Amino acid sequence: MKSLGMGLVGPGFIAAHHLDAVRRLGDVQIVGIAGSSLASAQKRARELGVGRAFGNYQDLLADPAVQVIHNTTPNHLHREVSLAALRAGKHVISDKPLAATMQEARELYEAARDANLAHVVTFNYRGYPLVQQARAMIAKGKIGASVFVHGCYLQDWLTDERAYTWRLDPKLGGASSALGDIGSHWCDLAEHVTGARITAVLSDLHTVVPVREVPATSAKAFAGAAKKAAQKRKITSEDLATVLLRFDNGARGCVTVGQVLPGHKNDLRLEVNGREASLAWRQEQPNELWIGNHAKPNTVLTRDPSLLDPAARGYAHLPAGHPEAWADAFRNVIADAYAWIRSGATPGKKPAALPTFADGYRNSLVIDAMLKSHAAGGIWQLVEDPLEPTRTTRKRG
């Protein structure tokens, strides 16, 4: 099989996992990575074992050996880089959230839709076998009509007031911090697993740490200037959010998202209660799916390929008792992306679990509604979805 060439723009934390995933596919050639300067790209290329470094993304896009661009830049650059890649005729795999604003997300979705190219946004938690199992069970009516969809996404890496990230700067991360960064994953997962859409939200956002210490830039220290003390910065975006939800199938829901909650590392939990049974899945114990029953004992389905629904089986690679986790789920999403590209990237050939720019745009509408609900004083806010006008007016009662 002819190998596909990929290039990556924005070689930060997540870039290593994109590269790991494509290396594990075995039929993708890593052409090079582009950073904000040639020196930084060269340094990262050495660390990541990549042969070529580019000082800007335009040169990477101009390389005919590159057919696929992985966009792992900070949020404020997503639009520019993904649009340029699509215009250069490259398939695009973008980090989430799709863009810094809902308007930018729409622009990206429309450009991708009209380009006849693959467009993927890495809502990577879809790639877990037991997530796909839960989705298949719900689609087949195994838990009856869903009535309550709830959970959380809790982290603690921003607990210390000396912790700082570009995600907290609205100019770089967008208006939302915790919701955009990890609430986006939860909302995507809840909609993907249930097959229902969030139609209305009521949110209470809070900034637990309103002032943070921002470290002085290393660039200054590098240039030989006196090392500056950390600066205090006022934080305006949320690090904690609680949101009530209504779904288009009549289900109710709620989600809590926070990044300042000691002890919670990457604690994404999703539970769906149906009229016949319940399902619960936890990201930190991803090889188990809890099945709750009313008049018979509860069970725990452990990840065993032979016990999984055919729709989920392909996402499990090891026999039962050999745990699979975050990097494997991430690889599954990237594998689906390349399978779609190889099949011609037409809408009809897209693997059902693969999140696209349409999902990224849809997700931005949900997060935007959450911000609006809070800004209006905590009132119900409809999620207006121009892509599906009929669905947003369905049963809301």
Ligand code: SOE
């Ligand atoms: C940080 O909150 C982070 O790395 C997110 O940016 C990722 O999307 C999430 O998967 C893990 O946590």
